[in-house]
Amino acid sequence: QGRGTSTVTPRALQPLLPLHIRRAQAPLTPPTPPRGRLPRRRPPGREGGASRAAPRAECRAASPPPCCAASPRRAGDVTAQVSLQPALKFNGGGHINHTIFWTNLSPNGGGEPKGELMEAIKRDFGSFANFKEKLTAVSVGVQGSGWGWLGYNKEQGRLQIAACANQDPLQGTTGLIPLLGIDVWEHAYYLQYKNVRPDYLKAIWNVINWENVSSRYASCKK
């Protein structure tokens, strides 16, 4: 049963209870002193008198937690909105990136792309082998956690390889339209590959769903 239910002892009986029960039943917020008067100090050695349980440590925290302080409570609270941007980038970016990643992979994947995507890869990277080598190297080289990407540069009409740190979303960070993302956070590979990221990058080509990557390429060219 929670605090505030029938288990709370009537006030008149509280001094008779053991100290640990009185503390457990203490109010969640410390009492507010009357306006204009400072709380009376007890003489040394008489702190925490028997008639009132001392507020618990967590109740003495005066400020609201940071999550509350940052929440935009009013429309147009630009300061609060700006303060939320890093969290939006991290959590929103993580959602976008993984949503793409899950569709980029397939247990029946691997091999090579076909059609227009393969032609574009050969045009922009020389060969499929060169493309694989370059994207692998960029992904292995991400410092700390991040993503390796094949993206489409719509202005220039060509494919490009990029790396993003943390969960930074490709399009919001570089302007490239994401086609194929490779998660190189350690959580993506440590269960199977320990800390050997290059082994994970070598194996991931066996599960790339080129149909999905091709379909993304066809969509972004429209």
Ligand SMILES: [Fe+2]
């Ligand atoms: Fe991940």
